[in-house]
Amino acid sequence: MNLVDFSSDAFIAAFFLYCIAFMLYVISIAGRKWSNRDPVEHERKWSRIAFFFSSAGLAAHIVFFITRWIGSGQIPTSNMYEFLTFLGMAIMLAYTVIFFLYRKPLLGMFALPLTIIIVAYASVFPQEVQPLIPALKSIWLKIHVTFAALGEAFFAVGFAAGLMYLLRVIDFKDKSKSGRRAQFWVEFCLYSIMVVVGFIVAVFVFRGMGYEAQFTQEKVNIDAKGIATTLTETVHYTLPPIVQPYNSTVDHVGAFLNVNEPLFEAPSWMNGVNAGRKLNTVLWSIITGSLLYGLLRLLFRKPLGAVIHPALEGIDPDDLDEISYRAIAIGFPIFTLGALIFAMIWAEIAWGRFWGWDPKEVWALITWLFYSAYLHFRLSRGWQGLRSSWLAVIGFVIVLFTLVGVNLIIAGLHSYSGV
Known part of the structure; x- marks a missing residue:
């Protein structure tokens, strides 16, 4: 070793x-x-x-x-x-x-x-x-x-x-407006922590499942002379694609909960490097974190x-x-x-x-x-x-x-x- x-x-x-x-x-x-x-x-x-x-x-x-x-x-x-x-x-x-x-x-x-x-x-x-x-x-x-x-x-x-x-x-237990505001923001801090935990949980769960999805994304670059060049890039996902990259085609999407295609495409202004994959990760973090937070709320009432x-x-x-x-x-x-x-x-x-x-x-x-x-x-x-x-x-x-x-x-x- x-x-x-x-x-x-x-x-x-x-x-x-x-x-x-x-x-x-x-x-x-x-x-x-x-x-x-x-x-x-x-x-x-x-x-x-x-x-x-x-x-x-x-x-x-x-x-x-x-x-x-x-x-x-x-x-x-x-x-x-x-x-x-x-x-x-x-x-x-x-x-x-x-x-x-x-x-x-x-x-x-x-x-x-x-x-x-x-x-x-x-x-x-x-x-x-x-x-x-x-x-x-x-x-x-x-x-x-x-x-x-x-x-x-x-x-x-x-x-x-x-x-x-x-x-x-x-x-x-304070029911005043200022008290409720303070309670909300403290609870929001705890919820945000759960979103980070949700991201970690989602990544490790789907990594353990061996989940993969792949897209081919086309990008158009225009140089100083106005000449357009089309480039293709392969984008890999390790989380089920809620959103696919902008201006992309599906190469392969693993089935999850009987869903085998993305729900929608990333907006046109999100055409940066791996922007669609990052948005997809954020969405999964919020979903998983919200589920964890909801389960804890149900448990403790x-x-x-x-x-x-x-x-x-x-x-x-x-x-x-x-x-x-x-x-x-x-x-x-x-x-x-x-x-x-x-x-x-x-x-x-x-x-x-x-x-x-x-x-x-x-x-x-x-x-x-x-x-x-x-x-x-x-x-x-x-x-x-x-x-x-x-x-x-x-x-x-x-x-x-x-x-x-x-x-x-x-x-x-x-x-x-x-x-």
């Missing part, structure tokens, strides 16, 4: 250890009500065991990272699979730092699921070692990506604590926020607010160095300019400006509690779009990350 294969085994071990740690954190918190022993002692005992498993998962994750680096001869952050696995590892590192500072085991019940989702999402992408393009063969790749991801990992912990604060303080809220009643909301702020305050200078300063140095070396309005550069700047505003409002305007927590949640949504949306939707110099 070579090191790359061994790293894959370590990665699987890390994933399952994270899952076990999450379940143990749930037991430590939820079990306080049905434990016959002292609730404080119950939480302390199980949270220690949970932290041991989360630390073991982090150790296995670090082994994965190091062995893949040595086995491939390049730092494993050059594509979406490698970057997302590194981000998951960085979130656990950030969580461990915050845990030692504040000793709040409940944070693990929210940080671990976030890591598990990101690690599972990474597994959707091709896992083969891919050779680096010339622009990536630089020491600044290592510095830029690692610092940026570590900063984003602290933002993720800030998001987890901010979401916990909202779930803790919002009264889900109440909004998910109202289900989680009672487990947080013994937590001081001021502690959650402080943890969210401190995590973001630690992550901000790290992100500034990695995503802006080191990135501009690398851009000058790779492309001969510090700034070029590439979509990834623009959204990295938007992320930095947003968190700059967060810290300004927090320190100068006294925005704490609800306002601060909402900003922490919105900020991480921007981070996720910068990481995933830009790479997979918007074409640019960073599009190689989505391969």
Whole structure:
């Protein structure tokens, strides 16, 4: 067995250890009500065991990272699979730092699921070692990506604590207009998480079924002289095609639920690279996520926020607010160095300019400006509690779009990350 294969085994071990740690954190918190022993002692005992498993998962994750680096001869952050696995590892590192500072085991019940989702999402992408393009063969790749991801990992912990604060303080029995609005947006955040989980579930289910569909898409390119050239491209689907690519013909569509043809064609303005396939993936994510969310609502017979809220009643909301702020305050200078300063140095070396309005550069700047505003409002305007927590949640949504949306939707110099 070579090191790359061994790293894959370590990665699987890390994933399952994270899952076990999450379940143990749930037991430590939820079990306080049905434990016959002292609730404080119950939480302390199980949270220690949970932290041991989360630390073991982090150790296995670090082994994965190091062995893949040595086995491939390049730092494993050059594509979406490698970057997302590194981000998951960085979130656990950030969580461990915050845990030692504040000793709040409940944070693990929210940080671990976030890591598990990101690690599972990474597994959707091709896992083969891919050779680096010339622009990536630089020491600044290592510095830029690692610092940026570590900063984003602290933002993720800030998001987890901010979401916990909202779930803790919002009264889900409040029938006023403002109360219902707050309940709706918290529930929408939880629904959005279920959509991401739905995407992962859909991909792995149909991948396990070996589902495939194939289309031939015609594209017309017009050069500067007005001469039109027709090109054909084969588009592969691994999810049943609800929508087929624009201006395409069906080569092969596997039958699913007695449906063996797409329901409609992507609109004409969606003629980018794999635009139809990406729209199809979004639709399946929404469908599967909505089904999962609906099943949970049927199971608990109440909004998910109202289900989680009672487990947080013994937590001081001021502690959650402080943890969210401190995590973001630690992550901000790290992100500034990695995503802006080191990135501009690398851009000058790779492309001969510090700034070029590439979509990834623009959204990295938007992320930095947003968190700059967060810290300004927090320190100068006294925005704490609800306002601060909402900003922490919105900020991480921007981070996720910068990481995933830009790479997979918007074409640019960073599009190689989505391969």
